[in-house]
Amino acid sequence: MTLIKSLKKLIKSTENKEMAVKHVVYYLFRKKSKTENIDNLMLEYNFFYFDNLSYLDQEIDKLIEKNKNQFLESTPGDIYENITTKNLKKSLGQVYTPKNTVMDMIGMHDFSSITTDSDNKIIDISCGSGYFLIPIIEKYASKGFSVKNIVKNLVYGVDKDEFSVFLTKLSILLKYPELENKDLNIFQGDILFDSINPIDDYKFDLIIGNPPYIGHKNLSKNYKEKLYKNYNTYTNKSDISFCFFEKGYRMLKENGKIIFITSRYFMEGQNSFEIRKFLKNNYKIERIVDYNGSNLFKGANISPLIIKLSKEKSSGNFNYSYLYDEKFNHVDFNQGNLKSDKWIIRPQTQLELLRKLYSETQFRIKDFIEFKQGIITGLDKAFVVTDDIIKEYSLEKDLLKNWIKNSNIYKDHIINVNNYKLIYSKDLDISLYPKTEKYLNQFKSRLEKRRECKKGIIKWYELQWPRKREIFEEEKIIFPYKAKEPTFFNDKNNLFCSADIYIGICKDKDIKYENLVKYLNSKIFKFICSMELKKVGKDLYEFYPYALENLPIINKISFILNYSQ
Template sequence: MPSKQKMPSTVKDILNYDLTLADTVRAFTGAYYTPLSIAQTMIEDAVCFYLQNLGYKCADVDDFMAAKASALAAEILDLLSRAKLIDMASGTGVFGFAWLSTLDKLHRQYKLVSTDQYLQRAMRGIVLNDCNAASVEQFSALLKRQFGLDFKGTILSVDALCELAMQPAVKKVVDDGGFDIVIGNPPYIGERGHTDLFAPLKDDAKWSKYYMGKMDYSYFFVHQGLDFLSKNGVMTQIMTSYFMTADGAQKLRQDLQQRATWQGIRYYDKLDEFHAVKNLSFVIFSVTQKRDADVICRIQRNAKRFSASNRELYSAVGHIQLIPPADNELLSRIEQRARYKLTDLCHVNQGLVSGADRLKRKHCKMLNIPYEGERPIFVFKADECGEDEQLKPFLKNSDIGSYQLAKAPTQRILYSVADNLRNRPQWLEHLAPYRAILSRRREVKAGVRKWYELQWPRAESIFLAKKIVAPQRASRNCFAYVETPVYGSADIYFITLKHSLPYAEVDEAALLKALTMYLNSSVVYLWLNYKGKRKGAQFELYASPLRQIPVPAFSAQHVD
C-alpha cells in the first residue's frame, strides 16, 4: 500500500470545506467529509488491489505506482481509464477528483500523450451520488481549472439505499458485470434518534435481512457495495473501527466473511484529518469478491505493518482482529493456558439506571419552567443530603482506579425500588415535583415501574456483595476490588463470584483479590487491546468482552 501524496493547498482548500460545516448539521446527517489526503490514499489502495486482481504482480504494481514501470504504463493506464467507479455518498465529490488526479499524475509521470483523452474516458465511468448541493458547482469548477475539462460522468441525487441500484447509470454497469472500484465514506448514523431513517429499511425485503439492533446506517452501504462489485473489483471504504467487534455489526461481519476477501486494512487509533471527530478510531479497508481463505491481507495498524491470511482475521466469536504475528503467538499461549473464561467464574452486571439522576435544563424545558440550576432527583452530592438508610453510596466511573478505588464515593443515590419508600413519605414528597419527568420513562409508561422507582434498579445483591468494579471506558484495563456495599450507574460494571466455583477451598475475598490482580495485568491488557472492544484509544469494558477474558486456574497457593 503506497504512502500518502500531498496535493496543492489550493485544491485542499476547496475540497476540505467541511471545516465550516455546522456541527448540528454534521451530527444529523452523519457527514464527515473526507479530506483529500485520505481520499488520495484510498484511491491508491483501490488501484493497487484492482491491478493485482487483474493478474499483475504485487512488485510490478508497486513499481507502477512509483513511476518505475514504464514498460507496463500505457497498458495499465488504458485499463484504468476504462474502469467503472462509484461513490454512493459523495459529499464533496472528493473521491472523483482524487481518482482523476491520480490518473493525471501517472500520465504525466510517464510522459504519455493524449492525457485528456484518457481522463475524458475515465470521467464517463464515474458515478457520484448524493453530492452536497453546494459542491457540485465547486467540483465542476475545480475539474475545469485543474484539468481544463468539463465533467462527463454521472452525478445523482437519490436515496443511496432505496433508489440508487435502479438508476439506469448504475443498473447498466451492475448488469454488465459491476463496478471495478466502489469507494467512499458512508454516513455514520446510529438508529437512536434516527428511527425514521431505519424504518423503511427494516421493512424492505432487500435490507431487512441485514438489519439488527444497535447497528449503524453505514453498514448498509457495505452490503450494497458488495452487490455492486465486479469480479475483479475492489471496494475501499473508510469507517469507524467499531464494526470490527460491535454486537450490532454481527450481520455485517458475517456478510463480509461469506462474500468478500480482505486485501488491505489500515487501522488508526485516531486520524488528525478528521479534526471534528472525537474518541473514534478509523479503518480504511479494501475487499474484493470471495476468494480462498488463505489469501493474504496487507495490514497497517498505526505504525505497525504486517500481513495475515483472511482465515486469521476472524476470531472464534466472529470478530475481526488485527494482530501482529509476535503478539498473536503470545495471545495463543495465553488462551491455551487459560482454563476458564471470566464468565465461567463470575457474573458481569451493568450498573443501575435511574432515568433522571438530576434535574437538568432539558427537564425544565419539558415542564416549561425556568431553569435555576441542577437539583437532585435520585442522585445527591455530598452537601445536598444527610444520612439516611435509603441513600446509598454511589460511584462515579472516575472513582475507579487500578486494584482499588481511586477515591471513596461522595455521591448518594436514593435507591427506590418496589415499595421501599412506602413508609418514607419525605422521599415521596421529594420526588413529587418531578413526577411529570419520571412518568415519561419507558418502563413507567409500560406499567413495569411505579413513577417513583428507579428505571432499572438491578438486583441489589450485586451492589451489596464483595465485587470487582470496572468503568465502561478506560485508557487501559482498570479493575478495582470493593468489599463494602457501593452502588453505581450503567457506565460501571459489577463483577461478582458465582455460587458454584471450582475453588471450594479458596476464600471469596481472596479469590476476588487474585482476579483483580490478574485483570489489571499486562496479560489482560494485551488481550483487551486486540480482542476486546475499543472506541478510539479507549477500551470499552462492556459485558461481552469482559465475559470472554481468558482466566488461568488459580490454586490456593497462587491466591495466597
C-alpha cells in the same frame, strides 16, 4: 473573527439552522459565480435559496467583504463541512474525510496501466462534497484524458442527499469552468435501493469513498425492514455502512476494487458477524490501514480504518497496518485465518501466545463470576445529591447510599467516594420520608415522564432501574465499562454505582475476591484484553460482560481460587 466562525454565529441566530446552512452556502457561491454554466446550475438548484432567510444576505455580503481572501480560497465542501449542524450530519451519517487521507486512498489504486484507450470507470457511491471525485479527475487528466471525456464517461458520483449532489456539481464546475452541468454524471438517489440510470447499466473498476455511518437507532422501522430483506450483511443493530460493501460487490467488475474508509467497529463488534463473513468469503482483502482506536474525523467519535478489497476469491496474505504508539506497524496476515466471530490481526508471536494461554486452561471468567450492571436512576439530578443538599433539605439518612461513577474507580482505590450520595428509593412508602418527598417533589413532573413511570411499573419517586439492593451491600468486584486497561476493584464498602459501572459477583462463596482481582489486573490478563476486547478509542477498550465472560482464567495462576478443600 474568521469567516467560518462568523457564519456559524449567523446560523446560530436562526430558528431553522439546517435550512440556514443550505441558504448560506448557496448564497455564498452564487456570489462567487463567474460563468454561465455555474449560473445555470444555481438556477436549477434555486430551491436552496429560502426567501424567508433573505434577511441574512446583507450580513453575508459584509462577511464576504471583510474576509475576501478566505472566501475566494474556500470550496463549497470546506464551507459546508465547517458550518453544518451536528443534527444534519447525524441524520445523513456524514463524516468528512481529511484531504490528506483522501489522497492516501486514491494513491492505493493502481493508475499506472490506464491509457487514454481505457474505459476504467470509477464511482463514489456516497460522494458528499466531491472530495474524492475532483482528485480522481485530476489523476485521469494527468494521464492525458480530456476533462470532458473523464466526467462524461469515467467518473461518477451518487448521494442520497440532494444538497450534497449540488455541492459536488458546484465544486467540479468551479474547478473546471469549461464544463457544463449536463456533462456531469452526479446523481441524487439512494444507491442501496433506487434505480439510477445510467449507473445501473455499468460495472465499475473502482468504488471509493466514505460510506455513511447510521446506526440502527437512527433508521426508521420501515427502512430497516427493507435492509433486512435486501442485504444479508444487515442484521440486528448493524450499521448501514455494512450494506455498502454488499452493494459495491454487485456493482464491481470481476477483479474490480473497493477502497473505503469506515468504522473499525465491524472487525470486533458483536453484531458484525455477517459483514465479517461476507468480506472474507467474497473479496480478496488487499490491504487494511487500521487507526486502532485513534479518531481521524473532526467532531465525530469514530475510529476508522481504510480497507482495500478486490472482487475475487482469496485465502492468501494481505497487508495489515495498525497505529500503535504514534506509528504504523505492519503485519502480513493470511486471509484464511480470519475468524467470523472476531478479526484479531496481530503479529504471529502475539497470536501464538494468546493460543497458548487458552490451551493451558479449560476455565473461563463466566465459570466463576456473574456480572450485573449498575443503577439507572432515570434522573441523576434528582436522585444523586451532595452534602450541601442533604443538609439544606435534612434528607433522611436511611435512604442515602455512597454513590460512584466510572471515573471514580482505580485498581487499588476509589476517589471522591464521599462526594455524592444516592437516594435509594425502591419499594417504599415515600410518605414515611417527608423530607425526601419534599425534595423530590420539585422534579416530579420530569420523573413522571419516564417510560417505566408512564407504564405504571414504578412510582414517580422511585429509581428507574434500581437493581437488587443486596448486589451493592455485599463484597463485589466493580469496574468501568470503558477503560485504557483492566481496572477491577474489590469493593468491601457497600458502594452503589451508576450504569457505566459493571459488577462481578463470585458464584462460589469460597472464592477469594482479592486474589481474583489480582489476576484481572495482571499483565497476563491485560495482554488478553488487548487482543480480545473491542477498541473504541485511542488506548480505550470496552469491558462489556459479554466479551469478558469467555476470556480464560489461566491454570498456572489458579491460586486465586481459595477453595477450602
